[in-house]
Amino acid sequence: xxxxxxxxLGFILFGLSWQINAAISIEITEGVEGAIPMSVVxxxxxxxxVRLKADISSIITNNLxxxxxxxxxxxxxxxxxxxYSKDVNYAKWRAIGQEYLVVGRxxxxxxxxxxxxxxxxxxxxxxxxxGYSFPVKLRNVRATAHEISDLIYQKITGIRxxxxxxxxxxxxxxxxxxxxxxxxxxxxxxxxxxxxxxxEPLMSPxxxxxxxxxxxxSFENKRPEIFIQHLAxxxxxxxxxxxxxNGAPNWSPDGKKLALVLSxxxxxxxxxxxxxxxxxxxxxxxxxxxTEPVWTDDGASLIFTSDRSGTPQLYEMRVSGGKPKRITFxxxxxxxxxxxxxxxxxxxxxxxxxxxxIAQLERESGNITLxxxxxxxxxxxxxxxxxxxxxxxxxGNKGVLYMVSLDGQSRxxxxxxxxxxxxxxxxxxxxxxx
Amino acid sequence: MNxxxxxxxxxxxxxxxxxxxxxxxxxxxxxxxxxxxxEMDGMDSATPIADSDTQASALEDEALSAQELLEQEDSPxxxxxxxxxxDSAKVNDESMALLEAHGxxxxxxxxxxxxxxxxxxxxxxxxxNIALGDRRAQxxxxxxxxxxxxxxQIESVSYGEEKPAVFGHDEESWSKxxxxxxxxxxx
Numbered sequence: 001x002x003x004x005x006x007x008x009l010g011f012i013l014f015g016l017s018w019q020i021n022a023a024i025s026i027e028i029t030e031g032v033e034g035a036i037p038m039s040v041v042x043x044x045x046x047x048x049x050v051r052l053k054a055d056i057s058s059i060i061t062n063n064l065x066x067x068x069x070x071x072x073x074x075x076x077x078x079x080x081x082x083x084y085s086k087d088v089n090y091a092k093w094r095a096i097g098q099e100y101l102v103v104g105r106x107x108x109x110x111x112x113x114x115x116x117x118x119x120x121x122x123x124x125x126x127x128x129x130x131g132y133s134f135p136v137k138l139r140n141v142r143a144t145a146h147e148i149s150d151l152i153y154q155k156i157t158g159i160r161x162x163x164x165x166x167x168x169x170x171x172x173x174x175x176x177x178x179x180x181x182x183x184x185x186x187x188x189x190x191x192x193x194x195x196x197x198x199x200e201p202l203m204s205p206x207x208x209x210x211x212x213x214x215x216x217x218s219f220e221n222k223r224p225e226i227f228i229q230h231l232a233x234x235x236x237x238x239x240x241x242x243x244x245x246n247g248a249p250n251w252s253p254d255g256k257k258l259a260l261v262l263s264x265x266x267x268x269x270x271x272x273x274x275x276x277x278x279x280x281x282x283x284x285x286x287x288x289x290x291t292e293p294v295w296t297d298d299g300a301s302l303i304f305t306s307d308r309s310g311t312p313q314l315y316e317m318r319v320s321g322g323k324p325k326r327i328t329f330x331x332x333x334x335x336x337x338x339x340x341x342x343x344x345x346x347x348x349x350x351x352x353x354x355x356x357x358i359a360q361l362e363r364e365s366g367n368i369t370l371x372x373x374x375x376x377x378x379x380x381x382x383x384x385x386x387x388x389x390x391x392x393x394x395x396g397n398k399g400v401l402y403m404v405s406l407d408g409q410s411r412x413x414x415x416x417x418x419x420x421x422x423x424x425x426x427x428x429x430x431x432x433x434x
Numbered sequence: 435m436n437x438x439x440x441x442x443x444x445x446x447x448x449x450x451x452x453x454x455x456x457x458x459x460x461x462x463x464x465x466x467x468x469x470x471x472x473e474m475d476g477m478d479s480a481t482p483i484a485d486s487d488t489q490a491s492a493l494e495d496e497a498l499s500a501q502e503l504l505e506q507e508d509s510p511x512x513x514x515x516x517x518x519x520x521d522s523a524k525v526n527d528e529s530m531a532l533l534e535a536h537g538x539x540x541x542x543x544x545x546x547x548x549x550x551x552x553x554x555x556x557x558x559x560x561x562x563n564i565a566l567g568d569r570r571a572q573x574x575x576x577x578x579x580x581x582x583x584x585x586x587q588i589e590s591v592s593y594g595e596e597k598p599a600v601f602g603h604d605e606e607s608w609s610k611x612x613x614x615x616x617x618x619x620x621x
Contacts, residue, residue, distance in 0.1 A: 174598065201596035204561060223591045224564070245568050245592060248561040261561065266572075268565045289565040305562055311521075312562055336559035349559050356558055376603065378559055394556075397601055423560060 033409070035071035036156065038064070039098050042075060044083035044105035048114070052106065052141055056116065059145035060102065060152070062188055063163045066403055067153065067387065068410025073098065085119045090126045098123050102152060106141075113137060116144050120152050130155050142191060162383040163187055166427040167390060168195070168205045168214055169401065171419040181419070182216060184231065187383075187426070189401065189414035195229060196236075206250050206258075207427045215239070215249035215258055226260055228275070239278060244268075252295050259283075259293035259302050270304055272319060283317065284324065292336050295319075297343035303327070305335040314348060314361075328361065330368050336379060340386040345406070347371070347380035347389045358391050360406065371408040381426045392422045500543040500620050510535035514616040516574055517609060520555070523569040525577060533574060536616060537581020544584070549617040550574050552592040553599070555608035560594055567592030567614075574614045 042057045057075075064070040075081075079092040083105045093101055104118030113135055120130040130151055136144045143164060150161030166184050173179045180202040185192040196202060200219035207214060208228075215228045224246045229236035240246045244263035251258055258273045262280075270283040270293045284290040288308035295302060296316075303316050306324065311332040315324040328334035333352035340346070343363070350359035350368065358372040358380045371380075376394040383390065388403050398420040404411040503509055514536075516529045525533060540546055552567030552574075571590035578588060600607040 174601075178597075180596075201593060203564075203594075203596065219591075219593070219596070244590070245564055247564050261565075263565075263568055268568065289562065289569065291565045292559060292561045305559070312558075333558060335562050351558070354557075376557065394603060397603075 035410075036069060036099055037071050037073065037097050038100035038102070039073045039075070039078055039093065040064070040102040041078060041081050041083065041104075043116075043118070048106060048108050050138070054141040054145060056104065056106065056141065056145040056148070057102070059142060059188065060149045063146065063149035064152065066188075066410070066412045068405035068407070069153070069157055069387075085121055085128055085131075088121060090121075090123055093123045100129075100152075100156065102148075104148075109135060114141070116141070116148075118148050120155060142186060146186060146188075159387060160385050160429070162385040162388070162426075162429070165384055165429060166211070167381075167401075167424050168207065168427060169392075169421055169424040170202050170205065171421050172201075172399075173419055182214070184214075184427075187403075195231060195234075203423065204248050205423060205425050207425060208251050209253055209255045209428055211428045211430065215251060217247050217249070226258075228258075239273065239275070248292050250294050253297060253299040259295060259304075261291045261293065270302060270317075283319065283321070294337050294339055296339055297341060303337045303339060303346065305337070311352075314346070327363075327366075328368075329366075334359075334361075338380050338382050338389075340382045341384055342386055345382075345386070347382060347391075349378050349380065351375075358389060358404065360389070360408075369408060371404045371406075372402070372411065377402075379423045379425075381424055383426050384429045390424045390426050392424055500539075500546045503539060503543070504546075504618055504620065511539050514618075516570075516614045516616075518570055518612040518614075520608070520612070521566065523566070523573045525573055530577070533577045534581055537578040537583050540578060540587055541582025541584075544587070545621045547587050547589070547619045547621060548578070548583075549619070550588065550590040551597075551615040551617060552590060552594075553597060553611055553613050553615070554595045555611040556595045556598065556603070557608065560596070564592050564594035567594045570612070570614045574616075 040057045040061045045052055061072045064072050077096065079096065080089065082088045082103050085103060088101065088103065101121040101123055102118060103121065107115040109115040116134045116136050118132060119128050122129050132151065134144050146164035149163040153161035165187055167187055168182065168184045171181045171183055178199060179197065180200065181197045182195040182202045182205060183192045184195055195214060198218060198220045200222065203217040205214050205216045213228055213230045215226060217224050218227055225241040226239050226246045226249050227236050228239055240260065240262065242262050242264040245261055245268050247261040249258050249260045256275055258275055260271055260273060261268050262271050267287045268289050268291050269285060270290050272281045272283055286308055288306055290304055290306045293302045293304040301316050301318050303314055305312050306315050309326065312335045313326055314328040314334050314337050316327050317324040331350055331352060334348050334350055336349045338347045346361040346363060348359055348361060349356050351357055355375045356377055357370055357374065358377045360369045360371055371389060372391065374393050378392050380389050380391045387406055389406065390401060390403050392399050393402050399422040401414040401421050401424050402411055403414065503511065506512060513532055516525060516533065540548065550571040552571030554563035554566045571592055575588050575590055579585065598611045599613065600610040
């Protein structure tokens with residue numbers, strides 16, 4: 001039995017009703033057993049000539065809690081509200097079990113520019129671990145709060161933080177007149193920006209590895225076609241418009257190729273397109289469904305979904321050719337793979353019949369761990385540091401986005417967005433790091 | 435009266451179209467052979483409609499225009515949605531009879547085009563559902579072609595789960611969403 005229910009304990013605590021598809025929602029853990037206790041004091045802003053719309057400390061708090069690594073104490077329980085390390089009475093924070101403390105302030109620098117300062121303090125050692133001062137334009141305060149979250153996360157865990165990145169997703173309103181919108185937002189769901197709007201379906205966004213562009217499927221001409229759009233300039237071009245399916249574009253790690261699906265030669269097969277020359281190479285040739293290709297981290301192979309065995313399962317194939325090798329054997333529905341940046345794990349949709357959950361497949365051992373507990377979960381996408389999986393679920397009559405930690409223990413819904421949200425994809429790290 | 439006449443005409447043509455293609459079936463792939471077998475089964479059940487009296491009068495009757503036939507509320511081609519089982523593109527007997535009528539209508543009306551819009555229910559991954567919707571449209575297409583429609587008359591587009599007909603999250607809704615819709619255009 002390869003299927004390991006690591007999260008079983010949690011399910012027992014909430015009753016086993018998830019197994020019988022009862023309409024319950026598992027409580028979302030606000031922090032997990034073993035999460036590091038810390039506090040983030042509200043940043044001082046009283047010397048500013050304007051009021052900040054973004055609350056830096058609560059953005060940091062939400063980020064750190066969402067990671068599952070930290071448990072940030074509610075600020076009503078704080079013994080005091082210091083803004084500088086010199087004002088911190090470490091003993092009091094130690095007495096309430098805190099290991100780390102973040103203090104900070106926002107100062108007015110020049111016209112239109114702020115100075116955001118923060119300090120990460122080790123409560124037990126009574127010393128500063130990090131201290132930064134950021135010159136920040138008013139409109140970039142949110143991004144700075146995410147950047148601070150990344151620095152804190154990395155200092156304590158040793159793993160690069162992925163809060164200051166972006167996600168793309170499709171928002172839809174379906175009815176007599178339908179609207180499909182491709183959007184890009186911060187990782188906490190805030191700051192949504194529209195990339196493209198259409199009356200016909202938009203699907204399957206894929207980030208270029210440099211984060212500058214998105215490939216996606218648009219039905220704007222009443223049939224599926226694949227486009228690439230440069231985000232900053234909004235310049236876009238159609239890359240395929242063959243008869244039949246044009247779908248599932250996925251960018252190669254070097255950014256030079258797209259894996260995609262075409263059915264121009266009858267059944268849907270996997271192709272690789274050279275992005276600059278548009279030259280196509282056919283990779284699979286099978287009368288079954290072959291779809292949802294994703295590149296492995298080394299760019300040497302693709303993992304894709306095929307129902308050649310009778311049920312949809314994941315297969316791996318060298319891009320140089322050869323015979324596809326089946327890699328999932330547990331369960332009758334394993335699809336929509338995403339590969340972790342280190343190449344060690346695959347997140348996928350696992351299920352069949354009435355239940356579709358997100359599972360993690362450890363490639364070396366073949367072990368499968370369920371990460372989610374709802375019945376209509378789909379579109380898993382790894383964070384660039386591989387510690388979280390972003391996915392879509394259904395709540396009432398609309399799609400919502402969730403993030404779950406790789407151990408399945410911390411699961412958080414992204415802030416409520418308008419519309420029916422689906423197909424989230426986590427973008428790469430931003431390049432211009434301080 | 436016109437209605438009965440139409441049904442009879444359709445059935446008659448349907449029988450006529452059936453026989454000459456027998457040889458071809460043998461050369462098909464296994465899948466096509468199965469489809470073909472389904473078609474044969476479907477035809478058996480459709481045959482009793484062909485009553486010899488009405489058949490005779492059908493031949494004398496002036497044919498209706500394609501547009502008129504499409505607008506008739508009670509005609510055999512009034513129903514334009516084919517439903518499917520979970521993760522399946524197999525056309526059931528009832529739908530087979532309906533598609534025979536559509537295929538025959540297309541073969542006798544060369545000025546008619548159809549777009550087959552394939553759909554899936556919301557469960558599972560979206561691109562796999564695109565492929566499922568496509569497979570459903572292709573199986574409808576094969577039947578229409580076998581029935582005498584020409585390749586130039588048929589286009590297909592799969593929308594996967596992107597355009598549900600019904601919005602619920604239960605089998606009753608899902609069964610209405612796993613479908614192929616026939617969208618006619620008269621040139």
